Amino acid sequence: DIQMTQSPASLSASLGETVTIECRASEDIYNGLAWYQQKPGKSPQLLIYNANSLHTGVPSRFSGSGSGTQYSLKINSLQSEDVASYFCQQYYDYPPFGSGTKLEIK
Amino acid sequence: QVQLMESGPGLVQPSETLSLTCTVSGFSLTSYNVHWVRQPPGKGLEWMGVMWSGGSTDYNSALKSRLSISRDTSKNQVFLKMNSLQSEDTTTYYCARTGSSYYFDYWGQGVMVTVSS
Numbered sequence: 001d002i003q004m005t006q007s008p009a010s011l012s013a014s015l016g017e018t019v020t021i022e023c024r025a026s027e028d029i030y031n032g033l034a035w036y037q038q039k040p041g042k043s044p045q046l047l048i049y050n051a052n053s054l055h056t057g058v059p060s061r062f063s064g065s066g067s068g069t070q071y072s073l074k075i076n077s078l079q080s081e082d083v084a085s086y087f088c089q090q091y092y093d094y095p096p097f098g099s100g101t102k103l104e105i106k
Numbered sequence: 107q108v109q110l111m112e113s114g115p116g117l118v119q120p121s122e123t124l125s126l127t128c129t130v131s132g133f134s135l136t137s138y139n140v141h142w143v144r145q146p147p148g149k150g151l152e153w154m155g156v157m158w159s160g161g162s163t164d165y166n167s168a169l170k171s172r173l174s175i176s177r178d179t180s181k182n183q184v185f186l187k188m189n190s191l192q193s194e195d196t197t198t199y200y201c202a203r204t205g206s207s208y209y210f211d212y213w214g215q216g217v218m219v220t221v222s223s
Contacts, residue, residue, distance in 0.1 A: 034209035043200055043213040044151065050207065087151055091208035094166070097151040 002026050006088055006098030012106045017078045021101045023088035025069045032092040035064055035073045039084045047086075048073065080105060108132035110140070110201050110214035117220050118191050124219060126186040128201030135159065135177055139204045140184040142175065145216075146197040156204075157184050191221045 003026040013019045023033065031051040036044035046055045048064035051071055061076040075082055083105055088098035114126035128140060135157070142154040155165040155175050163175045174187045184201060198218045202210040 032208075036210070043216050044202075044210070045213070046209060046211050049209040049211075055211070089151075089209065091204075094153060094164070096153050096208075100150045 002029065002090055002093045004088060004090055004096075004098040006101060008101060009099065010102045010104070012104045013078050014106045015078055015080065019075045019078060019103065021073045021086050021088075021103075023066075023071045023073075023090075023098045025071075025090055025092075028068050029090045029092040031067060032090055033064070033066070033071045034089045034091065035062075036087045036089065037082075037084045038087065044087060075103075078105070108203070108212045110203060110212055112199060112201050112214045112217040114199070114217050114219065116218060117222060118195075119223055120192060120221055122191055123187060123189040124191055124195070126199055126201075126217060126219075128184040128186070128214060130182050130184070130201075130203070133203065135179045135182060135184065137205075139208070140177070141202050141204060141210065142184075142186050143200045143202055143210075143213075144197045145200070146194075154186070154188075154199075193221050195219070196221045 005024045007022050033051045035048040037047050038044040047058050047062050052064045063074050086101045089096045109131045111129050118124050139156055139158050141156045144152050157175050157177050165173050172188050172190055177184045198216040200214055200216045202213040
C-alpha cells in the first residue's frame with residue numbers, strides 16, 4: 001500500500017497570505033495526485049488533479065505542483081472563503097487519501 | 107448535470123446491516139466508476155470500495171469481510187451493504203464518481219449514519 005503523509009495537520013494564516021500544504025507519498029505516484037477542499041458540513045470538492053491541473057471553476061489562486069513522491073498545494077492571497085479542510089489523494093493505488101489539513105484564518 | 111445522492115437510514119442498531127443507495131444522474135454507470143467513501147465526525151476520509159464501470163468491485167481490505175457493493179444500471183443506482191455494524195461505523199457516508207483517471211470529480215452530499223441502540 002502507498003502511504004500518504006500530509007502536512008501540516010492544521011494551519012493558521014492571515015487574509016492575503018500565501019499558504020502551502022504538502023503531501024509526501026511512500027513511493028513514486030507519477031503525478032497521480034488530486035487535492036480537495038472540504039468546507040464544514042459539506043462534501044469534498046475537487047480543486048486540482050494530475051498534480052497541477054486546475055479543475056473547472058476553481059479560482060486561479062489555487063495551484064498544485066510536484067512530482068515523484070513530493071507534492072504541494074499553494075493558495076495565494078488567502079480569502080475568508082478558503083477556510084476549510086484540504087485533503088490530498090493519490091490515485092496510483094489504494095487506499096488513497098492523506099490525513100487532511102485544517103486551514104483557519106488568523 | 108452530474109449529480110449523486112445518497113439515501114439510507116440515519117440510525118442503525120449495533121450488529122445490524124447498513125444499506126445505502128447512491129442514485130446518480132447526468133452520467134451512465136457503465137461509463138464511470140462509483141466509489142463509497144466515509145468520514146467520521148471531524149476526521150479524515152476513508153475509501154471503502156468501488157463499483158467499476160464494467161460491473162466488477164474492489165474493497166478496502168480492512169472492510170472487505172463486511173462490505174458488499176452492487177448496482178442496478180436500469181435505475182442508475184449503486185448500493186452499499188455493510189454488516190455487523192459497531193459504534194465506530196458512526197460516520198458520514200459519501201458516494202463519489204471517478205472516470206478513467208481516478209480522481210473524484212463529483213461527490214454526493216453525504217448521509218450521516220449513527221450506530222446506536
